[in-house]
Amino acid sequence: MECALFLAKANGDGGSPAFDREVASEGEVLVEALRLGVTFYEVQEFRVVPDFAGRKPQLNKEVVTGK
Numbered sequence: 001m002e003c004a005l006f007l008a009k010a011n012g013d014g015g016s017p018a019f020d021r022e023v024a025s026e027g028e029v030l031v032e033a034l035r036l037g038v039t040f041y042e043v044q045e046f047r048v049v050p051d052f053a054g055r056k057p058q059l060n061k062e063v064v065t066g067k
Contacts, residue, residue, distance in 0.1 A: 002045070002066055003043060004042075005023045006019040006020065006021065007019075007032055007036065007040050008020060017041055044063060045063070046064060047061070048061060048062075
């Protein structure tokens with residue numbers, strides 16, 4: 001599962017997410033978030049996959065992996 005990790009801005013207003021900088025790995029984001037006293041965000045990308053096989057059509061999500 002592919003995701004992007006971002007530290008939160010230190011003085012965010014608590015409303016919409018305020019990304020600071022992207023971090024390369026989960027280990028690094030954990031250490032940096034602790035060191036800076038901020039939270040972090042994990043962002044995933046999905047695509048919609050329609051399924052018309054049954055009587056009731058459905059829309060499903062699928063994780064987009066490495067580009």
